[in-house]
Amino acid sequence: xxxxxxxxxxxxxxxxxxxxxxxxxxxxxxxxxxxxxxxxxxxxxxxxxxxxxxxxxxxxxxxxxxxxxxxxxxxxxxxxxxxxxxxxxxxxxxxxxxxxxxxxxxxxxxxxxxxxxxxxxxxxxxxxxxxxxxxxxxxxxxx
Amino acid sequence: xxxxxxxxxxxxxxxxxxxxxxxxxxxxxxxxxxxxxxxxxxxxxxxxxxxxxxxxxxxxxxxxxxxxxxxxxxxxxxxxxxxxxxxxxxxxxxxxxxxxxxxxxxxxxxxxxxxxxxxxxxxxxxxxxxxxxxxxxxxxxxxxxxxxxxxxxxxxxxxxxxxxxxxxxxxxxxxxxxxxxxxxxxxxxxxxxxxxxxxxxxxxxxxxxxxxxxxxxxxxxxxxxxxxxxxxxxxxxxxxxxxxxxxxxxxxxxxxxxxxxxxxxxxxxxxxxxxxxxxxxxxxxxxxxxxxxxxxxxxxxxxxxxxxxxxxxxxxxxxxxxxxxxxxxxxxxxxxxxxxxxxxxxxxxxxxxxxxxxxxxxxxxxxxxxxxxxxxxxxxxxxxxxxxxxxxxxxxxxxxxxxxxxxxxxxxxxxxxxxxxxxxxxxxxxxxxxxxxxxxxxxxxxxxxxxxxxxxxxxxxxxxxxxxxxxxxxxxxxxxxxxxxxxxxxxxxxxxxxxxxxxxxxxxxxx
Numbered sequence: 001x002x003x004x005x006x007x008x009x010x011x012x013x014x015x016x017x018x019x020x021x022x023x024x025x026x027x028x029x030x031x032x033x034x035x036x037x038x039x040x041x042x043x044x045x046x047x048x049x050x051x052x053x054x055x056x057x058x059x060x061x062x063x064x065x066x067x068x069x070x071x072x073x074x075x076x077x078x079x080x081x082x083x084x085x086x087x088x089x090x091x092x093x094x095x096x097x098x099x100x101x102x103x104x105x106x107x108x109x110x111x112x113x114x115x116x117x118x119x120x121x122x123x124x125x126x127x128x129x130x131x132x133x134x135x136x137x138x139x140x141x142x143x
Numbered sequence: 144x145x146x147x148x149x150x151x152x153x154x155x156x157x158x159x160x161x162x163x164x165x166x167x168x169x170x171x172x173x174x175x176x177x178x179x180x181x182x183x184x185x186x187x188x189x190x191x192x193x194x195x196x197x198x199x200x201x202x203x204x205x206x207x208x209x210x211x212x213x214x215x216x217x218x219x220x221x222x223x224x225x226x227x228x229x230x231x232x233x234x235x236x237x238x239x240x241x242x243x244x245x246x247x248x249x250x251x252x253x254x255x256x257x258x259x260x261x262x263x264x265x266x267x268x269x270x271x272x273x274x275x276x277x278x279x280x281x282x283x284x285x286x287x288x289x290x291x292x293x294x295x296x297x298x299x300x301x302x303x304x305x306x307x308x309x310x311x312x313x314x315x316x317x318x319x320x321x322x323x324x325x326x327x328x329x330x331x332x333x334x335x336x337x338x339x340x341x342x343x344x345x346x347x348x349x350x351x352x353x354x355x356x357x358x359x360x361x362x363x364x365x366x367x368x369x370x371x372x373x374x375x376x377x378x379x380x381x382x383x384x385x386x387x388x389x390x391x392x393x394x395x396x397x398x399x400x401x402x403x404x405x406x407x408x409x410x411x412x413x414x415x416x417x418x419x420x421x422x423x424x425x426x427x428x429x430x431x432x433x434x435x436x437x438x439x440x441x442x443x444x445x446x447x448x449x450x451x452x453x454x455x456x457x458x459x460x461x462x463x464x465x466x467x468x469x470x471x472x473x474x475x476x477x478x479x480x481x482x483x484x485x486x487x488x489x490x491x492x493x494x495x496x497x498x499x500x501x502x503x504x505x506x507x508x509x510x511x512x513x514x515x516x517x518x519x520x521x522x523x524x525x526x527x528x529x530x531x532x533x534x535x536x537x538x539x540x541x542x543x544x545x546x547x548x549x550x551x552x553x554x555x556x557x558x559x560x561x562x563x564x565x566x567x568x569x570x571x572x573x574x575x576x577x578x579x580x581x582x583x584x585x586x587x588x589x590x591x592x593x594x595x596x597x598x599x600x601x602x603x604x605x606x607x608x609x610x611x612x613x614x615x616x617x618x619x620x621x622x623x624x625x626x627x628x629x630x631x632x633x634x635x636x637x638x639x640x641x642x643x644x645x646x647x648x649x650x651x652x653x654x
Binding site: 008086088089090091093094104107110111114 | 149150153154157161178181182185340
């Protein structure tokens with residue numbers, strides 16, 4: 001029980017230190033920095049370009065598909081890395097297991113590929129009711 | 144902080160995992176089926192719905208063999224106490240495979256899904272994934288595994304609900320389901336984390352041990368139990384966690400509605416029973432449990448509210464799918480009655496009730512699909528005069544509805560009888576709940592019988608149409624379900640015995 005409590009204590013100390021660090025940073029900055037706002041500075045930061053339109057634009061659904069596929073392989077790496085560090089004592093059984101694991105994920109990628117979810121420019125729009133989004137907007141959402 | 148485990152340690156972990164895999168065969172088999180379905184979908188092209196349905200049914204039937212083989216194995220916990228193989232779990236494995244097979248049978252006849260433009264590959268794969276998830280929900284003995292299993296079921300269910308992409312109602316249902324589901328998953332997880340914070344254990348049995356040995360903070364405990372109850376209540380569709388269900392049941396494709404209302408509800412009940420019976424200690428004395436936590440009272444209130452709300456609101460429904468949604472809320476209330484007794488008889492009665500619910504609810508939805516294929520709607524008014532045009536379907540629907548009310552000589556009657564007798568065997572303690580149950584059953588008689596009333600006693604607006612033929616297969620399935628509902632209403636002993644055999648596990652904890 002003692003060990004657990006000290007474990008939670010560590011988390012608590014981290015929490016407090018984190019809050020103090022961030023709050024301290026803001027506080028110091030507020031005391032030191034000059035305050036000279038202008039419209040340019042007050043506008044939303046969009047990678048240095050002037051902000052265009054509202055932030056409530058419709059995002060193209062394809063961004064989510066790509067993000068999902070990215071996450072799948074991101075997670076795969078998270079699992080593969082610790083596996084690689086202890087690979088030697090694990091032996092051939094673990095190799096087969098990881099191949100199955102990677103194979104399942106590869107199947108997911110192949111699936112998305114064959115179903116055409118990776119084609120950025122579709123031959124025909126899949127959802128006819130949705131108005132075609134101007135390219136400029138897509139670029140914005142991306143940036 | 145982290146020390147690299149030595150080679151010998153790793154080898155021993157691997158051998159434990161290998162040993163556990165032997166008890167995990169049905170789940171592995173079905174996961175493989177899931178991937179086979181995806182590959183087949185990729186290989187065979189667009190017009191493969193019938194082929195994939197056949198593969199799915201064959202695969203699900205095949206899994207029955209592996210579950211059957213498990214019956215000979217001794218009860219055991221494996222994967223470091225995360226997962227259990229026991230009779231209770233095996234009962235639910237049969238149950239979920241059966242509900243998966245029936246869901247495929249419903250899908251095959253559904254016209255809406257037949258016309259689906261991007262194929263049914265994902266649908267059948269998700270259906271199988273959900274069977275695996277539900278099996279895991281019933282067998283998990285660890286908080287983390289429980290959560291994982293529940294998410295597997297939920298995610299598949301969201302996608303299946305929204306499968307009719309072009310239908311705004313289906314998309315709306317999926318979005319609502321997703322949003323409610325995310326919130327309730329969060330609550331469940333919060334409850335789990337509180338429980339873990341108190342005990343530093345995730346295994347259910349060990350949680351019970353630590354709670355009994357070291358005590359607990361009553362406020363935190365009640366908080367944790369309430370949050371977990373909210374998460375599970377969402378899956379079971381019990382009041383006050385039911386808000387998603389009418390909209391989702393109405394908007395989802397009808398086979399999915401049937402699948403959710405039977406499969407995922409039963410999975411919620413399986414998990415609730417395992418969690419409350421094993422992890423939260425209690426004694427024979429109902430009011431003074433060793434921990435002085437009156438979670439029983441919470442369950443009683445949820446049950447009473449579900450029975451009253453579900454049955455009363457169903458009276459005003461004009462859409463049959465919505466009506467069945469409210470009736471399924473009410474059935475969650477009846478099922479909770481069996482859990483409240485907290486003894487083997489009560490557990491047995493819940494299992495029997497679920498078995499009857501499987502037959503009668505799938506049966507009712509099957510006929511609803513047949514009728515919707517013809518009339519293009521699920522409105523009560525469009526059922527006028529259908530009894531003469533679709534004689535078999537009309538008769539079958541009447542039988543299923545009588546069974547849902549709980550009148551003899553149907554299976555539903557046996558289920559309800561067992562639940563109420565289990566409740567009353569506890570003496571006068573639960574008399575008021577039994578009274579509510581019986582009174583609300585009378586209310587349900589009214590709204591269920593509205594459907595046969597429309598079918599038989601009211602004239603159709605288009606009387607010139609003659610008898611409508613449904614396919615041979617559809618007739619066969621309808622008749623089989625109807626006959627089974629009646630058959631088990633008379634000869635229920637085998638199922639009751641098997642349910643008793645399956646509920647033995649909790650006898651040790653409860654008595």
